[in-house]
Amino acid sequence: AQSVTQPDIHITVSEGASLELRCNYSYGATPYLFWYVQSPGQGLQLLLKYFSGDTLVQGIKGFEAEFKRSQSSFNLRKPSVHWSDAAEYFCAVGPSGGYQKVTFGIGTKLQVIP
């Protein structure tokens, strides 16, 4: 069965600092991988997704993620965090066949301090 592990439930970074959110997945074949962000009072918004090709994926809002098959990881990064990035971030994995088959992680809550 597919699964996603986000080992950090809560992370605090200073504004302007770099950010890396960890995600490890378990999937029997080549996975489709996603990162979503959920701001307070907002719905989930897709930051980026990956299936094949270049293992470094660029997303919106200056985020990027790197797929490492050998480590079963898909970590999200941002070189310089802004206060508006404070939100909850969800990694997800699934097959090609539709969003009904996507499994989400439990999320990492990001706090940004001035």
Place this chain on the structure above:
Amino acid sequence: DTGVSQDPRHKITKRGQNVTFRCDPISEHNRLYWYRQTLGQGPEFLTYFQNEAQLEKSRLLSDRFSAERPKGSFSTLEIQRTEQGDSAMYLCASSIRASTVMNTEAFFGQGTRLTVV
């Protein structure tokens, strides 16, 4: 079109009451999904529609839950005889059907937060 909208945003109900939530998807989207998100968890799939047909239901969707999408437009999710364990955020999303998820995106609404007291 401003995206996926859900109504109400918040609902407090007494245990044993029935509640109904509404989701209006993006107009050209033929797929509509319902998810449940409990505190400290990610969204969990409940059910989805392609046009008006309900194609799949999760085992999380007990007999007390029913969803409809008449005419393939808006959808409703009803919970009968609510229990405290039903307290959660109920999320709706919509997408265009495509050959692969890489060719489409699921857009989420803001959710309906249900509190059963």
